[in-house]
Amino acid sequence: MEDDNFTDCQVYWKVYPDPSQSTYAIVPFLCVYLFLFFLGLFGNVTLIYVTCSHKALLSVQNIFILNLAASDCMMCILSLPITPITNVYKNWYFGNLLCHLIPCIQGISIFVCTFSLGAIALDRYILVVRPHTTPLSQRGAFLTTVLLWILSFVVTLPYAFNMQMIEYTEENICGYFCTEKWESAKSRRAYTMIVMLAQFVVPFAVMAFCYANIFSVLSKRAQTKIRKMVERTSALESSCAFPSHGLEQYENELNEFLDKQEKEKQRVVFQNRRTTSILVTMVVWFGITWLPHNVVSLIIEYDDSQQFFSLYGRADYDISYLLNLFTHSIAMSNNVVNPVLYAWLNPTFRQLVIKTYFGDRRKSDRIINQTLVYKTKIVHDSKHLNGRARNDNLNYRMNGLTRTPTPDVQLNEVSSPEISKIAADHDELIEFSVNDTLV
Numbered sequence: 001m002e003d004d005n006f007t008d009c010q011v012y013w014k015v016y017p018d019p020s021q022s023t024y025a026i027v028p029f030l031c032v033y034l035f036l037f038f039l040g041l042f043g044n045v046t047l048i049y050v051t052c053s054h055k056a057l058l059s060v061q062n063i064f065i066l067n068l069a070a071s072d073c074m075m076c077i078l079s080l081p082i083t084p085i086t087n088v089y090k091n092w093y094f095g096n097l098l099c100h101l102i103p104c105i106q107g108i109s110i111f112v113c114t115f116s117l118g119a120i121a122l123d124r125y126i127l128v129v130r131p132h133t134t135p136l137s138q139r140g141a142f143l144t145t146v147l148l149w150i151l152s153f154v155v156t157l158p159y160a161f162n163m164q165m166i167e168y169t170e171e172n173i174c175g176y177f178c179t180e181k182w183e184s185a186k187s188r189r190a191y192t193m194i195v196m197l198a199q200f201v202v203p204f205a206v207m208a209f210c211y212a213n214i215f216s217v218l219s220k221r222a223q224t225k226i227r228k229m230v231e232r233t234s235a236l237e238s239s240c241a242f243p244s245h246g247l248e249q250y251e252n253e254l255n256e257f258l259d260k261q262e263k264e265k266q267r268v269v270f271q272n273r274r275t276t277s278i279l280v281t282m283v284v285w286f287g288i289t290w291l292p293h294n295v296v297s298l299i300i301e302y303d304d305s306q307q308f309f310s311l312y313g314r315a316d317y318d319i320s321y322l323l324n325l326f327t328h329s330i331a332m333s334n335n336v337v338n339p340v341l342y343a344w345l346n347p348t349f350r351q352l353v354i355k356t357y358f359g360d361r362r363k364s365d366r367i368i369n370q371t372l373v374y375k376t377k378i379v380h381d382s383k384h385l386n387g388r389a390r391n392d393n394l395n396y397r398m399n400g401l402t403r404t405p406t407p408d409v410q411l412n413e414v415s416s417p418e419i420s421k422i423a424a425d426h427d428e429l430i431e432f433s434v435n436d437t438l439v
Helices: 004-009 021-053 060-089 095-129 138-161 183-241 245-304 320-332 332-344 346-360 363-385 392-399 416-438
Strands: 162-169 175-178
Touching: 021 060, 021 320, 021 332, 021 346, 060 095, 060 320, 060 332, 095 138, 095 183, 095 245, 095 332, 138 162, 138 183, 175 332, 183 245, 245 320, 245 332, 320 392, 332 346, 392 416
Parallel strands: none
Antiparallel strands: 162 175
């Protein structure tokens, strides 16, 4: 008799169907998750491979970006395939051990991802807004990433500890599901609030604060540069004494100079707008992708009646699983977007990827060497401005170089034309380095 009951039992999703099992839902979500899985894995693996293949790229900021890419890869491998399966079929197919292990690894990867985004924002804030602060060393960056993993594990530990694989108890239902089993609803809700604060609210606040200040500093710097260009142009026009002979040639040279100044002004404005767009996108994208999933999870947690997402009060119109799939896929889109925002928009990295996959490896090494030589030369020349390396830590940190002492030179040892050239190079270095670290 017991064997007959076991034979006649059905899986949960057949007894209690909901819209998430509809073909109209499964096919689109299958396409979305496959797209996120392959593209996210490809982008992050490429980022890790290209960066680790060129030791000169292992700067402090790139260490955090590598950390971000590693956590994104973990989410692609574990969250993207498993979460849709458990949401659609409401059954756990992976055994008791993985019921504790997989949610734990999923949680750790999500926390490492958001913590890394906050660390990147803080590092950029220090570089741009407080350039004279003692910068984080490469060793300090490695230790920080280790600390982020430990902290993520500690925060996730209660979640993994309270996961249990439970067998369905209804007579006509067979199968298992993996769920949280807390001693009380109060402790579970308290933990839910802690997770939301640590995973979303705090990182979002840190990113918004840091990038808002970076935007303010870069905008002021661009406005100052434009104002100086306008002042130099006005002074030149007002002080010009036209010669009696060669007037046409003189006017042509003046007009050519003014055209160059105008093009430089437009370039500065364009670069400022581009940087602004990137900064806003980083903050807004994080907010709009993670907020819906956190809100839905919070509502489900506090919905004691379990009727909030049930249309018409019917179980077969429960859209909570469908909505969870929708918000989860939006959140997982970060796995695809993060490599683009934090690596691909960097022109040097983009060239390296193209050369790595479609060109000669030696050419990719040459790209890095040319970039580093260019930056090193300007850093050396910029020291002549005031006899001390005010931006030495900033520039060498962002270039991934080892600092080397350079003799100080007093300002009066440099002639006026040299000062003008060095000052221009110094401005170019600051702008180049800031934009390089932003994208």
